[in-house]
């Protein structure tokens with residue numbers, strides 16, 4: 001590999017100054033210096049690759065906000081291979097992976113039942129343009145799992161959400177939608193919108209430069225789980241095409257507002273607003289029928305992706321015929337007078353129904369069918385036990401940390417860590433790096449268990465958390481037990 005060599009020692013003057021001026025004690029400064037060098041040594045090829053290609057590769061891969069404090073560790077772990085619950089990086093470090101493809105790998109990495117169908121399809125070729133042989137079967141399977149009448153396919157979750165919103169607007173003839181604070185729906189401009197607390201423009205602002213104010217005009221961003229949001233929806237009912245909801249947000253897994261969701265269903269039904277469940281993470285994870293089956297709420301449209309693609313890029317829009325007929329004009333038959341009668345909206349995509357995605361999805365759905373509910377009962381129960389063990393430990397150690405889970409998704413249930421470089425946010429940032437250093441691959445402190453994580457893997461993670469906490473205490477970043 002050509003390119004600039006990464007200097008491991010010493011820390012830059014700027015960082016040393018920053019540490020001193022940010023009020024870090026000598027103990028903390030020395031510890032941080034020690035740890036950064038240790039981490040850089042262990043993952044030196046990952047760092048080297050980031051440096052070498054930054055000039056050419058515009059990339060922000062899963063790193064979160066840039067923070068000068070962690071600058072020297074601000075690079076993704078570069079993976080070389082993976083199998084089951086493990087990945088290996090380019091320095092040959094082994095990790096128990098709980099990032100799990102950002103929620104894709106419910107069955108671990110490279111499960112043989114998916115690998116085999118992909119290889120078979122590769123042998124047969126990749127035919128884009130003609131219809132995939134099995135697309136209808138996959139649609140039928142998804143309909144059976146989700147209770148939705150009709151199904152169509154996109155390539156990513158973002159596209160699925162964008163299309164679901166377009167369908168809702170086309171069918172209702174209304175413009176505005178509601179989304180909730182804290183929900184991520186992908187990177188379509190129409191959902192890259194955040195709450196605005198000021199009085200004039202009460203409900204929304206662009207999330208980032210480049211998102212036009214015009215998009216914002218038709219979006220209300222409301223507080224999730226808050227009954228006041230229902231009142232606001234009532235007030236705007238005549239203008240609302242859809243309420244888009246992530247039933248359990250990845251960033252706040254402790255918030256599982258079942259009653260709110262039921263009230264939202266009643267209200268949207270009464271006011272003819274489309275209720276869209278974005279089940280990108282919860283779909284095929286919490287239950288075969290997703291969060292809708294778990295909470296006992298049937299949406300009008302639901303979007304899926306991640307797990308159901310078995311590692312291949314996929315997005316799914318599923319819904320009642322009333323909405324989905326806007327894709328193709330609705331059901332008709334040969335040999336009679338029927339024809340597609342519903343007014344259509346626009347939907348397309350070169351790679352939609354990609355043969356590799358279709359065979360992987362079929363394999364996933366058939367596997368889930370054969371395993372039944374017990375797969376979910378076991379996995380969800382193990383994750384709850386894992387989180388309970390961690391929480392018991394945090395309580396016993398008087399640490400201000402709590403975890404929560406929703407099925408096999410787990411994450412922080414602690415206070416919001418918004419203030420940059422506050423002791424709590426620095427400790428959380430460092431905890432992530434300590435876990436990586438100990439061979440636990442994760443994103444922030446959010447993660448996913450899969451069906452192939454063993455007790456040994458889980459105990460390994462728990463021990464890594466305990467060891468990291470002890471180190472952070474030695475470094476002066478976490479309080480010691482009283």
Ligand SMILES: Cc1ncc(COP(=O)(O)O)c(C=O)c1O
Pocket residue numbers: 102156157158159161184185186187246250278279280281305306
């Ligand atoms: C709830 C939710 N919706 C939509 C998306 C976007 O999906 P994709 O990244 O496949 O575009 C995500 C991605 O994490 C998600 O979590």
